[in-house]
Amino acid sequence: MLFKEFTVLLNPQSRKLVIGMCLNAIGGGMTLSLLLVYLHDMRGFTNTFGGLLLSYGAIVSIVASTPMGALVDRIGPKKVMIAGLICNSAAAFSLSLVETHFHAILALTFINISAQAVWPSQSVILTRVTPEVDRPKIFGFNFMLLNLGLGMGGLLSSLIIQKGDLLSFQIMYWVDAATFLIYLLIVFSLRGEHVNKYIPKEHEPKQGSYRDLMQIKPLMYLGFAGIILFTFGYGTIQAGIPVFATQFLELSPKWLGIIFGVNTISIVLFQPLVMRILEKYSKYTALISIGIIWALSWVFVGVSPYLPVLASGIALCMSQLVFAFGEMVQAPTIPVLANELSPEHIRGRTNALMSLQWSVSGVLGPAITGLMLGADLATAWVVVMFLGCFLSIPLFLAMKRLALKG
Template sequence: MSVRRGRAALLAALGIDMAGTGLFAPISLLYFQAVTDLSLPTIGLLISVATIASLPVPVVVGHLVDRYGPRGIVITAQVLQGVGFAAYVQAHGPVSVLVPSLIVTVGQRMFWCSVFTLVTEVAPPGRGAQDRTFALFSMVQSAGLGAGSLIAGLALSGGPHAYRLVVVINAASYLVSAAALYFVPRAPRVKTDKVAGSYRDLLRDRPYLGFIAVNGIFNLVAVMVGTAVPVYVVEGLPAPQWLAGPLLTFNTVLLATGQTLAVRLVRRLPRTRALALAGAFMVVWALAMALAVRIPGALLIAYLPLSMAFFAAGELIMAPVANALASAAAPDHLRGRYLAVMQYGFAVAQIIAPTFFTVLYTRGRALPFVVLAAVTAGASVLIARSSLGAGRSEGTLPAEGQKDGSDDPRTGENEWTSAD
C-alpha cells in the first residue's frame, strides 16, 4: 500500500473519530443526567476521577510506541473508546458511569499520545511537507468536530432516546475509525545504535521540557475558548445570549478551512518564530476579550467575531507547527516517549482551565483574559528566544527541528509493505 493511501486512510479515520466526538461532547452531561439518578456534581466528580486516573497512561504509551510502533497503539485506543462508549448505553449508577469513563479516557490518552508519531511516519520528509501534513490533520480534526457538534444540536431537544442513539453512533464511529486505521501501512522500524534510552533522557533535555511548558500555555488558551467564552458572553457582557453558539461555530469554521493557508504563510519562518507569532495573535485575542466589557452591546455582535479571528489565526499556526516541531526536535529512538509526554501540556490545561477562569472571573470579569494575555506573552517571548543559536549546547532546540521552509528534495512516496 502506498504512503499516499496510508495518509488518506489516517485522515479518514481521524475525521470519523472527531465527528463522533463532536456529536457526543455537547450532550455528555445531559445524557448521564437523563439515564441515571446521579446529581450533576456526582457525575462531574466521577468523570474527573476517571480523567485523573488516566494521567499515568502517556508514560506507558510512549515506551510502547518506541518499542512497537504507533499504528497498533492507535488502533487499540480506538477499540477501547468504542467499547467504553458502548458500555455507556448500560449506564445507571456510579460504577456503570465510572468504569466506562475510565476506559474511554484511557483510550483517549492512548490515541493522542501515539497518533502524532503515526502522522510523522506517514508525512513526507522535509519541513514544508511535514507542516502541511500536520496542518491537514488539524483541519480534518476541526471539520469533524464541527460537523458532529452541528448534528448534536439537533439531538439536544430529542430527550433520552436521542441521547442514547448518539452514544451508539459515537461508539460505532470509533470502531469504524479503527478499521480505517488498518489500511495505514506499518513504517519500517528505524535501526539505530541508540536502542537504549529512557525518560531520564527527556528529563535532562531542558530545552524540550521548556518547549512542552510553553506549548502547555498555548493549550490553555485553546481550552479557555471552550471553557470561558460561553460564560463570559452570556453572563459577563451585554451581548445577546444567542451570540455564544455562533461565535464558537465561526471559530470552528475558520480552523477547519484555514490551516494549510496559515502554514504556507509562515513556512519561511523558523518554527519557533512561527509559534511566537501564533502566541502574539492569541495575546491580541485575550486583550480584545478583556476590552469587550467596555464595548456597547450593539457593537459586540461584530466586535466578538473579529476578536475571535485573532485566536483562530494563532491556533491555525500553533497546532500544526507545534506538533511538527515536537516531532522534529525529538530523537528518533525516543520520539514516542517525547510526543507522549507532550500530551501532559494539554491534560494539565484541561485540568486547570476551569479553576483558572472561575477564580479570576469572580474577582473581575475581564481579569482571566488579562492574566492569560500576560502569561501567553511571556511564553511567546520564551519560544522566540529558543530559536537563537544552533544547538542544544546553547540551550536551544536542535537546528533540524526549527529550520526554514525548504523541503527535502525526496518525494516521500516510497512504498511501504504492510506486514499484515
C-alpha cells in the first residue's frame, strides 16, 4: 500500500487534520491557476491588473503573518483557524460575484489574510499532535496529500470549465468555498489541549514575543535561507515557466497541464521513497541538498530552447520531475526543523515566520522573472535562477554550526 507506512503513524487528531487539508486542497487546485483567466476573460479586467493583484495579495500575506502568528500563541490555533476558514470561504465565494476592481481587491485581501490565519494554525496543531520522531513522515505525508488534492482539483476544473461560460467559473469558486466549510467542520471536531492556547509549565515563560523568536539564531538563518531558496524555486517557477514555455519555446498552453501534472504525480508516487532515503541522513544534509536538486532542475530548463519542440516540452517536464524531488525533501525538513527549534509558547509566531518564505518569494520571484523575461533575457534568467539556488547553502551551513553548537 502506497500510504500504509504513513497512515499507521496517524492518530485520530492528525488523521482528521491531514484529511481536511487534502479536501481543502481540491478547491485550491481548481482555482489556483485560473484566477487571471477568470478575471480577464469573464470579468474584463486587464492582465496587468491581474498580475498586480497577485503581487498585492502576496504583500497582504507578508503584513498579516506577524499579527496572525501572535494571535495563534495568544488565543490558540483552533480559534484562529476557525475564523480563518469562515473568512476564506466567504472570500472565495465572493470571487464568483466580482464585478469591479475594488471588489476583486477586497476579495484577495481577505483571502490572503485568512490564509495567514489558517496555515500557521494547522502547522502548530499538526506539530503538537504528532510525536517528534514521527513528524518528518507526517509532514511528508501531508505534503503528498496536499498535492494529491491539488491534482484532483486541477482535473475537476478541466472538466467543469467551459470557455466563455461564466457559470462554469462560478461553480468552480462555489466548490472552492465549500471545501473551506468542510474543513471547518473537521476543525470543530478537534479536541484536546493541543488545539487550544498553550499553557506554559512552571519553568517556562508565561508569554512570548517576536523578539524572543529573533534571539534563536538558527531559526533566523532557516527563515532567511528559506526565503532565498523559495525565491529561486517556487516563486520563479510558478511565475516564469508558463511564460517561458508558451512565449519563448512556443509550446501550446496545453503543455502547461502536462508539465505541472508531472510535478504533482511525481510527489504522490515518490514521497514514500524519498522519506525512506531521508531517514539515512541528517536534516541539515537534507537542507543543503534542496538547493542542489533545484539547481539541477534549471539545467533542463536551460537546454530546452536548443531542442526540437517536442523534446523541449519533455525537457520542461523533466525539470518539474527533478524539482518535485527537491520539494519532497523540503516538505518534511524545513517545517519540522523550524518547530524543533521553536519553544512551544511562540510556536505560532515561528510558523508565521516560516509562511513568509512563501509570501516574500511570491513577490520577489515574479518581480525578477517579469523584469528579465520582459527584457528578452530568457537565457540570463535561467542562469540567474540556477546560481540563485546555491545562495541558501552558506546560510544553511551557518545554521547547522549554530544549532549543533547550542
